[in-house]
Amino acid sequence: MVNGAVLANNLVVLLFFWEGILATLFAMILLGREGAYKTSVKAVVLVGLSDLCMMLGIGLTAHLAGTLAMDQIHLPLDSAGSAAFLLMMLGALGKAGAMPFHSWIPDAADDAPMPFMALLPAALEKLLGIYLLTRICVDLFIFTPGSSMSLLLMTIGAATILFAVMMALVQKDFKRLLSYHAISQVGYMILGIGTALPVGIVGGLFHMFNHATYKSCLFYTAGSVERQTGTTNLKEISGLGRQMPVTMVTFLVAAASISGFPFTNGFYSKELIFDGALQTNVVFYLAALLGAFFTAVSFLKLGHAAFFGKPAKNLAHVKESPLPMLIPMVVLAAACLAIGFVRLDVIANLLQPVLGQATGTGEVIGAHTNWLLVGISVGVLALAALDHFLGFRKTGSGLKAADHFHDAPVLRDIYRLAEKKVFDPYHLGGYAVRGFAAVSLSVNNAISWFYDVAVVGAVGFLSAQLHRANNGTKTRSLGWALIGVLIVAAIFALSL
Amino acid sequence: MPLLMIGIPLLAVILLNLGPRRWISKQTALYTALAATALQMALAAYMCFTVGIGSVSSIRFVEKLSVDLFSAVTLFTIGLVAMISLLVSRDASEGSRFSFFNLLLLIVAGMNGLVMVTDVFSLYVFMETVSAASFVLIAINKRGQELAGAFKYYMLSAVATVLMLTAICFLFLCAGSTGFAEVAACVSAKGNSPTLIAAFLLFTSGLMIKCGMVPFHTWVPDAYSNAPAPVSVLLGGIVTKVSGVYVLMRVYRDVFLNNAAVGNVLFALGIVSILVGALVAIGQDDFKRMLAYSSISQLGYIVLGVATGSPLGFVGALFHFFNHATFKSLLFVDAAAIETQTGTRSMSHMGGLAKRMPYTGVSSIIAFLSTAGIPPLSGFWSKLLIVIAVWRVSPALAMVALAASILTLAYFLVMQRKVFFGKPTEETREVREAGGNTVLAQVILSAVNILAGLAFPLLLFYLQGIGAL
Numbered sequence: 006m007v008n009g010a011v012l013a014n015n016l017v018v019l020l021f022f023w024e025g026i027l028a029t030l031f032a033m034i035l036l037g038r039e040g041a042y043k044t045s046v047k048a049v050v051l052v053g054l055s056d057l058c059m060m061l062g063i064g065l066t067a068h069l070a071g072t073l074a075m076d077q078i079h080l081p082l083d084s085a086g087s088a089a090f091l092l093m094m095l096g097a098l099g100k101a102g103a104m105p106f107h108s109w110i111p112d113a114a115d116d117a118p119m120p121f122m123a124l125l126p127a128a129l130e131k132l133l134g135i136y137l138l139t140r141i142c143v144d145l146f147i148f149t150p151g152s153s154m155s156l157l158l159m160t161i162g163a164a165t166i167l168f169a170v171m172m173a174l175v176q177k178d179f180k181r182l183l184s185y186h187a188i189s190q191v192g193y194m195i196l197g198i199g200t201a202l203p204v205g206i207v208g209g210l211f212h213m214f215n216h217a218t219y220k221s222c223l224f225y226t227a228g229s230v231e232r233q234t235g236t237t238n239l240k241e242i243s244g245l246g247r248q249m250p251v252t253m254v255t256f257l258v259a260a261a262s263i264s265g266f267p268f269t270n271g272f273y274s275k276e277l278i279f280d281g282a283l284q285t286n287v288v289f290y291l292a293a294l295l296g297a298f299f300t301a302v303s304f305l306k307l308g309h310a311a312f313f314g315k316p317a318k319n320l321a322h323v324k325e326s327p328l329p330m331l332i333p334m335v336v337l338a339a340a341c342l343a344i345g346f347v348r349l350d351v352i353a354n355l356l357q358p359v360l361g362q363a364t365g366t367g368e369v370i371g372a373h374t375n376w377l378l379v380g381i382s383v384g385v386l387a388l389a390a391l392d393h394f395l396g397f398r399k400t401g402s403g404l405k406a407a408d409h410f411h412d413a414p415v416l417r418d419i420y421r422l423a424e425k426k427v428f429d430p431y432h433l434g435g436y437a438v439r440g441f442a443a444v445s446l447s448v449n450n451a452i453s454w455f456y457d458v459a460v461v462g463a464v465g466f467l468s469a470q471l472h473r474a475n476n477g478t479k480t481r482s483l484g485w486a487l488i489g490v491l492i493v494a495a496i497f498a499l500s501l
Numbered sequence: 502m503p504l505l506m507i508g509i510p511l512l513a514v515i516l517l518n519l520g521p522r523r524w525i526s527k528q529t530a531l532y533t534a535l536a537a538t539a540l541q542m543a544l545a546a547y548m549c550f551t552v553g554i555g556s557v558s559s560i561r562f563v564e565k566l567s568v569d570l571f572s573a574v575t576l577f578t579i580g581l582v583a584m585i586s587l588l589v590s591r592d593a594s595e596g597s598r599f600s601f602f603n604l605l606l607l608i609v610a611g612m613n614g615l616v617m618v619t620d621v622f623s624l625y626v627f628m629e630t631v632s633a634a635s636f637v638l639i640a641i642n643k644r645g646q647e648l649a650g651a652f653k654y655y656m657l658s659a660v661a662t663v664l665m666l667t668a669i670c671f672l673f674l675c676a677g678s679t680g681f682a683e684v685a686a687c688v689s690a691k692g693n694s695p696t697l698i699a700a701f702l703l704f705t706s707g708l709m710i711k712c713g714m715v716p717f718h719t720w721v722p723d724a725y726s727n728a729p730a731p732v733s734v735l736l737g738g739i740v741t742k743v744s745g746v747y748v749l750m751r752v753y754r755d756v757f758l759n760n761a762a763v764g765n766v767l768f769a770l771g772i773v774s775i776l777v778g779a780l781v782a783i784g785q786d787d788f789k790r791m792l793a794y795s796s797i798s799q800l801g802y803i804v805l806g807v808a809t810g811s812p813l814g815f816v817g818a819l820f821h822f823f824n825h826a827t828f829k830s831l832l833f834v835d836a837a838a839i840e841t842q843t844g845t846r847s848m849s850h851m852g853g854l855a856k857r858m859p860y861t862g863v864s865s866i867i868a869f870l871s872t873a874g875i876p877p878l879s880g881f882w883s884k885l886l887i888v889i890a891v892w893r894v895s896p897a898l899a900m901v902a903l904a905a906s907i908l909t910l911a912y913f914l915v916m917q918r919k920v921f922f923g924k925p926t927e928e929t930r931e932v933r934e935a936g937g938n939t940v941l942a943q944v945i946l947s948a949v950n951i952l953a954g955l956a957f958p959l960l961l962f963y964l965q966g967i968g969a970l
Contacts, residue, residue, distance in 0.1 A: 492769075
């Protein structure tokens, strides 16, 4: 399905595979534990909504372009073009799980089977969403830096980064925390692509590539922990590093990569995105930087809580996962480091050709490191470490090291609302739908009345009258026959 | 070969009655009759292909008999329904009297003759043969209700006979002969002479009685519902259709040359029958009465198709004729199965039979969906053809005919819910599935309904290929 969607050169074919993925998504979440039904419905509603946008977008695009072949469409972003772009963009963002279509992902992380979480939402869905986003930005529409669409996309990206990372910060569950990070990382990719600058787009794509490696690795470590301990609640696990060394090491590598620690692959792609954001507007750069800070803080907290500290007493018997589980983790962690080293080859051979003539210079993007930005990034990481250290000193627990953000004056109220799901569009939508449903129901009742009472009544009345006419004796039926002959004669008379 | 078609059933009757009754068991009689019908189906199927290739024009075998594609299809249908009726008779106690087989074979012989004749008077003779045998067959058990039903049928048939015989006299007066070709030549030459108009009027009125079109329909529900189970299958499935609708199709097209006045009568009575039949069927409690009214309504469609006078409408009517024979026979088989097993025909005393009688329940669903014209079952295609043909003449009529399909669905859904779904009542709790022969009949007819529906496009291409459309 995913292959089909990526290879499609026809918008309708693309849509076909696109919807096929939605169906598998639904079924896969449903396979999880009991109660997964609600989550899967939520996922279908949200993703389906975005797919609907995309469907409309495709219709509009095809109408404007007069063709369905994707390699022949280059639309300017005039008013109709913007609408088409916006609809297609919503479709892509929905699949990628950016705000405001994100809220099913953490729920799915709770309910869905682990290999599925590592595969679909974390990697493939992102891959596909970002693929389409790139496709529409680079190929289907003429998308220029600094245009309003570009700024809109960047705003969505920045907002997604910040919101999701703030939510991730306060999670007390391994998988939920990871899934909020998955959303936040999508924000980076959108931010990068939204710049419409070659450096940003390449950064976004490279980040997507890297994201697939380190986030899959992180989900595998979560799965490994869950398998061996039976829980992913961070309050119950601690000090696993000693018992599960391989899991810990791979976790550390992947966490370093997602936090943008130098020499990992995540570091390089993030730097490219930072570069692009800074060239557009310093506000986006600061937002991205803030996101990086919180990412680092939350992973310090996660690693500290899960793998360091005092081993919990009831987990003393826990052993390392079996070899088949370790192999993918190790391979992915090694990939995180290896891609960091061969980054220039990857960019030059795989990513830059995507842009085609757009770059023009032939120079490999990212070949020159912007040392100022690197310095700032490393500084941010250091700040995060300092913050974690202070928090740990204050609370005495790795898990609670980030709680001061949760308890900060303004943030506290926002978190409280968020925990009540006020920001979840699905729940907001739920209220709207309920109101709409009430209105529809009364309309429906009226229509039902017409069919159930009025029509049936009329038919019943007619039927009863005819029955009376039909319950005939022999004389009456002969009479009818006579009348019939007269009718036939009358029709003859009229026809002649 | 046409002589063979009449000869086989007649020969079977003679064979069965050669010696004293006690020499031949009912079992033997049944198998003889089954063999005769099977042979007929095989011959008719062979004729369908040999006749159809090239053109639809008839092949004249002897002076007075001829077969074209249209009659070949009808012959096949007759064989099929007669066979089904025989199968059902094995499980129904009433139908197993010896004379049942004699009468059934006589009716088959009569219908075969009716289908192949080429002259108006022979037509009348065969029609009377069929009617006379039917009266006796309906009243075969000599019970009060059955006699009443048979008498009503007989009474109105007598009126029809008088009307048609008079009409035939007028035609003879006009043409000097009763052959189809000669009368048709006279009709095209003299046009609207008063004698001919009188003949048209009387003949059409008589035929409308035979078809059971509203308002000549009053005998239909009584005859169908009071007849023993296997007889009602035969009667509702084929007998009244052949002696009414088939003759109408043949005469209207080949003899009356699509006369406009007759066409108007057919349009008017057809649409009224569709509506009245469906509306009355909605309120019926007696299963077989409901089916009878449904028959009236469905015959309305066939008559509408014929009335258009176009090849499309005609093919639609012919196909609906075949489909009606299969799905309505199937419903009558189901009714027979239920009547035999529960001892009642009142739908309000039934309920939850789907679990107790799964074959009956499922075949009933297939049959009524086909009747209501739900794709891809066979009834859908024929109704579609008819509605398209009618649309070309009068869109308003086509709309009414389409809307009436909803009524069809309505009364059948009510029937299905009352009889097969819901909770079992006191009476139906211990009911068992009907016997193996009935189930076999149900399976055969269900398969025909589904296969005819699926194979329809092929049939259409075939008909287009030979220029029938």
